Amino acid sequence: MRLSQRVQSLKPSSTIAVTTRARQLRAEGVDVLSFAAGEPDFDTPERIKKAAKAALDSGMTKYTPIPGDPETRGVIARKLTEENRIPGLTPEHVVISSGGKQSLYLIFQALLDPAGGPGEDPPEVLIPTPAWVSYGPQAELAGARVVEIRSDAESGFRIRPEQLRAAITPRSRILILNSPSNPCGTMYSPDEIRALAAVVEEAARTTAPDLVVVTDEMYEKIVYGGIDHFSFGSIPAVAERTITVNGLSKAYAMTGWRIGYAAGSGEFGLRLAKALSKLQGQMTTCIASFFLPAIRVALTECADEVEMMRRAFAARAELMHGMIGTMPGLVCPKPTGAFYVFPDISAHFGKTSAGDRPIASAADFAQALLDEHHIAAVPGEDFLGCGPRCVRFSFACSEEQIEAGMKRVGEFVAGLG
Numbered sequence: 001m002r003l004s005q006r007v008q009s010l011k012p013s014s015t016i017a018v019t020t021r022a023r024q025l026r027a028e029g030v031d032v033l034s035f036a037a038g039e040p041d042f043d044t045p046e047r048i049k050k051a052a053k054a055a056l057d058s059g060m061t062k063y064t065p066i067p068g069d070p071e072t073r074g075v076i077a078r079k080l081t082e083e084n085r086i087p088g089l090t091p092e093h094v095v096i097s098s099g100g101k102q103s104l105y106l107i108f109q110a111l112l113d114p115a116g117g118p119g120e121d122p123p124e125v126l127i128p129t130p131a132w133v134s135y136g137p138q139a140e141l142a143g144a145r146v147v148e149i150r151s152d153a154e155s156g157f158r159i160r161p162e163q164l165r166a167a168i169t170p171r172s173r174i175l176i177l178n179s180p181s182n183p184c185g186t187m188y189s190p191d192e193i194r195a196l197a198a199v200v201e202e203a204a205r206t207t208a209p210d211l212v213v214v215t216d217e218m219y220e221k222i223v224y225g226g227i228d229h230f231s232f233g234s235i236p237a238v239a240e241r242t243i244t245v246n247g248l249s250k251a252y253a254m255t256g257w258r259i260g261y262a263a264g265s266g267e268f269g270l271r272l273a274k275a276l277s278k279l280q281g282q283m284t285t286c287i288a289s290f291f292l293p294a295i296r297v298a299l300t301e302c303a304d305e306v307e308m309m310r311r312a313f314a315a316r317a318e319l320m321h322g323m324i325g326t327m328p329g330l331v332c333p334k335p336t337g338a339f340y341v342f343p344d345i346s347a348h349f350g351k352t353s354a355g356d357r358p359i360a361s362a363a364d365f366a367q368a369l370l371d372e373h374h375i376a377a378v379p380g381e382d383f384l385g386c387g388p389r390c391v392r393f394s395f396a397c398s399e400e401q402i403e404a405g406m407k408r409v410g411e412f413v414a415g416l417g
Ligand code: PLP
Pocket: 038, 098, 099, 100, 101, 102, 132, 178, 181, 182, 216, 218, 246, 247, 248, 249, 255, 258, 259, 260
């Protein structure tokens, strides 16, 4: 078989080594504590499951309109209007897809063309890094060149407006924002978002007329650091060049259901919705039909369940960050959103573990931590930017596990010399 260049050029994930080793150790009966999860440990709220079961029992088993039925798109449009304060939205502006990941994939495919020929420059996708692992590969699959805007642990993993200004060129087509952030666990304040929006607005008038902002707000409900979640698309001056992407995976503990959506304001949003629907119509058609009533229940009836999970994450964030703070050489901004901490562990590069393993990278650190103390964490190599100096610990697990696990991490760090 001859594989396409497209597939051949996709980079394999550097996290696979740790995941495979963790599985192997577990199979040998070793008590591995995993902090690698990218999904809530809670079950989907009961009433959401009931709505899907009832829809299935009532015979809701056929294709639906490609972007979702008008009623569910209406509930999402209302949520984005009332909660996120995004102007100019109707049900027609919303496209429901099989996960935020699919929404993002459709957006890249809908907005980007590869370079026209040899010697021509490809379009540019600006990604503040460290960043979630799929933005880069998805942008490259659509033919774009990734332009990183780097941040670090000291700056709370937030880019500054002047960095954004310097990165924008006439070829800039998409800026990705992800607040709260996976893997960083930090977020932008409303004023910081406004300052970035001012740069986008100015650039769109001058150097980069085609610039669109894709704001991935997947973790908007999991915030606990005193910073309010603020939607980029709520700023009128940039609303008609902003696409808000969200989904039910994280806020409602529904990762396995695969439900996401995208929307933009006004005329821009209508054109976008038509383009995404056209693409989706040739890919997956629509999401599972009997999920549609479940989406409506999640978005309108589950505030209590969401709040229960938010509080649990808040307590775990405090516990995990507190314990990491006692470990010498780990630099870790306090998490304010999502369920991750992303300490910079590079002060330990050049050392050797108690088990005699050299530590020259985040991957070495994660591998030795797993082999010697049976803790699974995600090394930051795939997250770009300063990611290769960091390791991601997820706190989508119990407080007991955090206490036991972070004790082991502390012992590992103390043994480095
Ligand atoms: N965006 C971010 C930042 C994520 O962390 C994830 C999942 O890990 C996604 C998007 C995709 O979520 P889903 O496809 O489950 O909606």
